[in-house]
Amino acid sequence: MKVALIYNKDISGVINTFGMQNKEFYNEKTVKKVAESLEKAGHNVAVLDGNKQIIERLENFMPRVNQGEQMGMIFNMAYGIQGESRYTHIPSMLEMLGLPYVGSSPSGHALALDKVLTKIIWKNNGLPTPDFWVFNNHDEDMSSVKFPVIVKPKMESVSFGLKVVYNQDDLREAVHFIVTEFSQQALVEQFIRGREFCVGLIGNSPVEPFPVLEIDLEGDPDAIQTVDDKKHTPKKKVCPAHISDELAEKMQKLSIEAFKSLNLRDFSRVDIRLDEDDNIYLLEINSMASLGETGSYPTAAKVAGYDFESLVNKMLDVASVRYFTNTLPQADNQPANGRTTQTSRMRTFIKTRQQRTEKLLQQLVDTDTYVRNVEGVNYCSGLISSELSQLGFTQEIYPQLEVGNILYFSNSFNQEVDYLIIQPLDNRIKLAQHENYHEQEQYLEGTGVWESKGGVAILISALQALKFSRNLKKLNIGILLVTDSSIDGRYSKAIIQQKAELAKAVISLSGASKKGGLILSRSGSAMYRLETKMLKKDNPENVSLTAMNFNKTLAAICDISQNDNKNIIAPFDIQYKSNIFKKYAYGSAGISVRYNSPEVLDEIEQKIKKILATQKRSKIYQVKIEGGLKRPAMSVSDTSKKLYNKVSKLAKQIDVRIGEEHRWSSADICHIKKDMPIIDGLGPVGEYLPSDNERIIRHSLIERALLVALLLKDTK
Known part of the structure; x- marks a missing residue:
């Protein structure tokens, strides 16, 4: 399944900085660990920043679903950037876009974030919660307040702004701080002396409670846990808590009722205070319980039997069942013993090496390979030759004077190969119009990045993944780097036809259209x-x-x-x-x-x-x-259709969208005889820009490299 993990990183990605600013962010190590956990389960994961570009990013990664296709999911870790009810911003957008997601609805988040509304609803449902008062400023009448009280922002989480006060002067000062610092009302709540607990919840029907966890206050009934404690000196957590089974069951039951009363979904954490007479008070509920590994929620989940990886995937599962009626998300076929599949390991390998892949791509794109620039084309060939030699490929050189040398690489001692890969290096763009490599968060741009050089980067990445998985030595692969594609294969035509005679199938990694189309025919x-x-x-x-x-x-x-x-x-x-x-x-x-x-x-x-x-x-x-x-024209043959069906099955396994496409442009692969299995367009997803520049969707480098690796591995 395609899973887009959304979190907040670039808080400047807004039109204006205005309103209450977010103070709550996920550590990027946690985000990475969540993504890795989903990938190990076989899901196709993209990590996206939840700012104003999120809609375009989601359209590129998770396009409109066609009939019969599996719908992807959003794993929402975005706390929001600014303004009121920040937790609701991404879910509201996803509701509008028609994309299913993990976590509560906008209304559920809005209620849980508003501590005052939460307490009103709980009281109306007969749930125990401390008495409270709400103040707009520090000059209001506070005579009804019964001390001690704890002061907090009305609509913040993670213990921001907490302060226990024992008199009216300190109360006014605390209210003033909350109103000015957080630009919102101050909630003043009866302070419950005693012990502090929390209950993690997961699921919907039924809701599963985790074992009760206690925050160790070291015997001090007046102690609290502040945001500084959580960040710098987190208090010890005891799970399961040292309380009676009867009291633990009561806390769990009240937590589930509190969860349901706000119409929350999938997961949350309820914070509880227990007074010195063992009376339970519900303090608040976090509808986006933190997944930080040392946090209360993952700690309790581990005691319940969920390690971090299984917890993350359980969260995805319960949301998927909620949306798709008892249908768990499809991923790579997981072995019964729970080990990660080879496909998942290859995907993770490709993803961890993405920075190296993009560095190679930058070198290729920044090199001018105009068809008559022999020096530039040969320099590009040298970069590729260096990479392939490390993978066990040897080369044959076909010297050319007017264009760059044509190179053939093979890792086989036999002349015959399972796949011949034809890849052009040259282009028609002269130096004056050449566009250098330009990197954006979701796009990569530059001359040749889509039509040819992106395909080379994908090929190298796929071969490296095959070596990592110990499959490369079992395969017979031929690679032909063509340097006269811009002049219709004037010199390479005979070499292409000669090498194709020794191959079982021929593929090329020209860029794919934004619909993911594979080219089965060319004009x-x-x-x-x-x-x-x-x-x-x-x-x-x-x-x-x-x-x-x-x-x-x-x-x-x-x-x-x-x-x-x-x-x-x-x-x-x-x-x-x-x-x-x-x-x-x-x-x-x-x-x-x-x-x-x-x-x-x-x-x-x-x-x-x-x-x-x-x-x-x-x-x-x-x-x-x-x-x-x-x-000549390249027409759809029965053998090519059969090869396409194989690719289609592989693409479905890893949740990569493909389709059949006819392309009006001609290419070197057109020189192959009609009855040979041929497919083009296995390169990155992208397009030409109006300026003759090219761009690709960055994430497609990973998806297509995995698809090419699986295709090369499948020699049946």
């Missing part, structure tokens, strides 16, 4: 050059006639593909010069043809010839066209 390409020149210079009117005929001829050729959604004819690089006084006119235009079958190309060429046949009789101007096939 073929043909290129022509239309030229015209005025012959008869005795009349200025002929300049105009030559121009009109040129444009008319070009338009007629382009009209061949009108209303044809399977073929495209488009002009490019149009140049035309004329002068009425000097009496000259000449011009040329490139014509690009994208077609999907050889028969269609033949038909297009016949129509072009027919259009030009009428020009031969003219004495005013001359028109000619030259050019032809550059790459």
Whole structure:
């Protein structure tokens, strides 16, 4: 299952800094540990920052669910950034987006955060809670207050601002501090001398209580636990608490009733005070009980039999059952003995090495690999060669003078390979337009990052994961780095066809569309050059006639593909010069043809010839066209469909979205013969930007690397 873990890190990610600011944050080590726990259970996890970009981040990681697909879940650890009822902000947004999540609803969080409303509801339900007063400022009448009391913010958790006071002067000072520091009302509550406990809860129907936990106040009935205690000198926790079974059961029963009265969900922690006569008082309930390992909730859960990993996954399970009616979240097939699957270990390995993968990608992207920049292309090849040599691959060099050297790598002593991987390095972008690597939280940008170089980074990452899992030596893999893709494989075509003859299947890691489409077919390409020149210079009117005929001829050729959604004819690089006084006119235009079958190309060429046949009789101007096939079309074959079905099953296992796609652009893989199993588009998910720059979704590097690793491992 796809699980997006949301927490708060960048609190500057808002439009304005305004209102009450959050003082409660998760330690990033805890966030990482939660993510790792989910990954070990086989889930596809992304850690996302819950600021104003969260909707776009969720759309990229967890797109709209198609019929038959498993819906993902949100593991919400976001306390909010600012404003009132911060716990409700992310859940409210998720409700709007239609995404299921772990934890209480916005209304439940709002009630639990508001300690005054909580106490009113509890009192109305006959639940024991200390008497209380609420003040807006320190000048109000406080004569009814019975001391001692504890003063706290009305809508904060984690013991922020707690202070026990014994007289009215100190009370006014404490109320003033709360109102000015937290910009909210002060809750003044009867202080209960005695002992302090808490009860962790998990589940919905039924709600399971953890063993009662006691905060060790070292025998001081007037002691409390402040936020500084929790952060710097946490008090000892005793679990199970040293109380009678009858008293423990009563605390658990009251905690469940308190949980249900606020309509909370999935998990929480109830804080309790026990007076010196063993009377129970419910103090408050935390609807987002902290998962910090030394905290009360995980400590009690451990005594209940849940280690950290099982606790985190139990939380996901109870939320999933609530949403999907007795359906537990699907993950990688977990062995009965509870050990982590090889797939999960590979995913974790790929994720922990993401920084190294991105560093390699940056080096590749920052290198200008314009097709005629031989030095740049060869430098890129050298970087890849260094990585592959460490993985046990040897190389063959096919020297080239006009473009970079074509390289073939293999880890097999045999000539035959299970998979041939074709990957281009060059591009059409000259140095002046080259965009260097640019990193954002969820996107990576730069020339070639989507179309070619992101695929190289994914390939290296996948091979490293196969080596880590001790599978690489069992596989026979060939890798062909092509350096003339931008000029239609002029030099590599024969090498591609030769190496493909020795492979069981051929794949390429061009970038995938944002829908995750794998390329099963590509259009073929043909290129022509239309030229015209005025012959008869005795009349200025002929300049105009030559121009009109040129444009008319070009338009007629382009009209061949009108209303044809399977073929495209488009002009490019149009140049035309004329002068009425000097009496000259000449011009040329490139014509690009994208077609999907050889028969269609033949038909297009016949129509072009027919259009030009009428020009031969003219004495005013001359028109000619030259050019032809550059790459054949790659059509969907039964063998490719079978290979796609294999990839589809693997993708479903790891919850990676894929689909079938036809791409209008041609590529080197088009040179492979039709009956060979072929799939392209296994690279990162991304797109071209309007500026001709490219970008990829950062998390797709992990997903696609795991998918490629599993595909290469599956040689059946």
